[in-house]
Amino acid sequence: MLKIRISSPRLQASTTRPASRVAIIGGGYTGAIIAKLLVERGFREIDEVTVFEPRDQLGCGLAYDAQNIDVRLNVAAHRMRAIPGAPTAFLDWLQTSGTLTVDPQAITPEGIFARRRDFGRFMQAQLAPFLDSGAIRHVRQAVRTVDRQNEQWRITGSSGDTILADILILATGHPPASRPAALDRLNPLTAARVSDVFAPNAFNGIGNSDPILIVGSGLTAIDALSRLNAIGHNGNVTLLSRTGLIPRPHAGGGFSPFGDFRSTELASARKLLAKVRATIADAQAQGIPWQSVFDALRQHAQELWQGLPTGERQKFLRRLRRFYDVHRYRMPPQGAAILELGLDTGRVRVERGDLTSIAQDGQSLLAAIETRNGSTEVRCRRILLATGPESRSYAIHQRFLLGMHRDGLIQSDPFGLGLACDTVGRTLTVTGAPNTSLFIAGPPARPALGELTGVPEIAAQAANMVDRIICCCARETRTIVISPSV
Numbered sequence: 001m002l003k004i005r006i007s008s009p010r011l012q013a014s015t016t017r018p019a020s021r022v023a024i025i026g027g028g029y030t031g032a033i034i035a036k037l038l039v040e041r042g043f044r045e046i047d048e049v050t051v052f053e054p055r056d057q058l059g060c061g062l063a064y065d066a067q068n069i070d071v072r073l074n075v076a077a078h079r080m081r082a083i084p085g086a087p088t089a090f091l092d093w094l095q096t097s098g099t100l101t102v103d104p105q106a107i108t109p110e111g112i113f114a115r116r117r118d119f120g121r122f123m124q125a126q127l128a129p130f131l132d133s134g135a136i137r138h139v140r141q142a143v144r145t146v147d148r149q150n151e152q153w154r155i156t157g158s159s160g161d162t163i164l165a166d167i168l169i170l171a172t173g174h175p176p177a178s179r180p181a182a183l184d185r186l187n188p189l190t191a192a193r194v195s196d197v198f199a200p201n202a203f204n205g206i207g208n209s210d211p212i213l214i215v216g217s218g219l220t221a222i223d224a225l226s227r228l229n230a231i232g233h234n235g236n237v238t239l240l241s242r243t244g245l246i247p248r249p250h251a252g253g254g255f256s257p258f259g260d261f262r263s264t265e266l267a268s269a270r271k272l273l274a275k276v277r278a279t280i281a282d283a284q285a286q287g288i289p290w291q292s293v294f295d296a297l298r299q300h301a302q303e304l305w306q307g308l309p310t311g312e313r314q315k316f317l318r319r320l321r322r323f324y325d326v327h328r329y330r331m332p333p334q335g336a337a338i339l340e341l342g343l344d345t346g347r348v349r350v351e352r353g354d355l356t357s358i359a360q361d362g363q364s365l366l367a368a369i370e371t372r373n374g375s376t377e378v379r380c381r382r383i384l385l386a387t388g389p390e391s392r393s394y395a396i397h398q399r400f401l402l403g404m405h406r407d408g409l410i411q412s413d414p415f416g417l418g419l420a421c422d423t424v425g426r427t428l429t430v431t432g433a434p435n436t437s438l439f440i441a442g443p444p445a446r447p448a449l450g451e452l453t454g455v456p457e458i459a460a461q462a463a464n465m466v467d468r469i470i471c472c473c474a475r476e477t478r479t480i481v482i483s484p485s486v
């Protein structure tokens with residue numbers, strides 16, 4: 001018997017251009033892992049993979065481009081399942097690359113908590129062979145415009161380079177931090193003493209004993225504390241946030257996730273909360289830390305989110321999210337030790353309230369804060385913004401996104417988490433139909449999946465998306481079977 005495979009007429013006809021060119025906007029962890037998987041899994045179907053990313057390296061993005069050595073991953077290395085199909089790849093690399101030898105402080109009783117920039121180096125090593133071979137092309141430009149022309153995407157970068165693509169993936173990650181209204185009308189002198197912690201010179205010129213106000217009390221604020229500690233700062237630090245909640249520490253002891261959250265009955269925020277409380281009580285009765293319950297909850301968080309009706313999702317975001325976040329996004333042990341020492345000695349304090357204004361008073365800044373019990377003031381020399389990304393206006397936070405939004409290609413989601421899409425990441429048109437050539441990857445796709453911030457969840461979404469794209473691009477083939485006559 002003889003089998004002959006013939007490519008479809010559609011693809012035979014397209015001799016002037018490759019059949020499937022994929023462009024990715026954003027080359028942080030998300031864009032990089034998608035590019036790698038497209039090349040590895042789709043070498044037959046995908047002809048070009050181009051990543052627009054203004055940073056020098058792919059795979060780092062906002063989180064892992066830290067030149068600074070004092071900020072660490074919030075997750076133990078064995079849980080950073082960054083490479084689909086190779087869950088221990090990062091842990092193995094830490095050992096074989098000698099990184100743990102030069103950074104023995106990464107090893108703690110709670111696990112290995114490596115430096116964030118080392119994760120960036122790991123991702124660079126993953127991408128290097130594909131960049132060297134030309135299988136992935138890195139265009140070091142920010143995208144300025146995206147248009148739809150003749151069923152193709154036309155993408156133009158900041159230097160005017162334009163490429164055409166059949167499939168476009170938006171992996172633009174975290175939007176800038178939200179800015180309290182009190183910062184809107186500062187005079188230039190005052191404004192110069194207020195910096196976003198991600199700004200390159202945010203910590204320059206801070207004196208050792210300068211009192212500091214950090215706006216925000218989440219993981220970014222803990223990073224800021226670690227960086228202050230590293231530059232020898234020993235002055236007072238106030239962490240200010242509306243909730244006054246701070247991230248919880250990790251547990252030692254290597255416990256496995258505890259609890260089963262798969263039940264379809266957990267379709268309301270109230271039932272979910274009751275189930276979490278009951279499971280924590282069960283765990284504690286058996287000497288298992290509450291962290292294990294949140295680890296189990298995280299494993300099922302996407303299913304749970306999808307099972308919640310819209311009103312219940314909104315209730316969760318309004319009432320429970322802040323508590324979920326501080327238990328789910330835990331601080332690395334090294335940061336926890338710095339915070340604990342600061343709180344114990346009274347050098348660090350946490351204030352609950354709203355920043356309402358900032359005034360200059362001689363060499364100091366006076367920050368006015370509205371609290372539950374009235375108002376108070378914090379005197380400081382510098383203000384560091386660690387408020388976390390503002391996702392509510394994601395669809396309009398960049399010029400090219402605004403253009404796509406105006407053209408009806410992308411839409412904001414009703415929860416203010418990112419962009420409207422389905423669980424594979426396909427964008428939804430105004431009619432709710434999925435667009436099979438325009439995808440959203442990573443954190444801005446949270447509206448569909450709920451939990452999509454950490455590396456393991458992004459890796460899983462990337463793998464699903466790539467498989468879907470490859471499946472759609474697969475050359476249609478006909479198999480003719482010629483049987484010998486009998």
Ligand SMILES: Cc1cc2nc3c(=O)[nH]c(=O)nc-3n(C[C@H](O)[C@H](O)[C@H](O)COP(=O)(O)OP(=O)(O)OC[C@H]3O[C@@H](n4cnc5c(N)ncnc54)[C@H](O)[C@@H]3O)c2cc1C
Nearest residue numbers: 026028029030061062073074142143172173174442454455
């Ligand atoms: C400070 C911080 C620490 C974190 N730590 C951890 C951790 O320890 N463990 C964990 O699992 N998760 C962590 N996360 C969660 C994080 O969401 C993911 O791990 C992951 O980094 C998200 O990557 P991303 O590529 O989607 O986004 P980003 O890292 O934000 O990258 C987006 C990229 O898109 C590029 N871009 C944006 N606009 C354009 C444009 N117009 N044209 C071209 N390029 C563009 C940007 O330059 C950027 O490099 C952390 C997040 C932050 C912010």
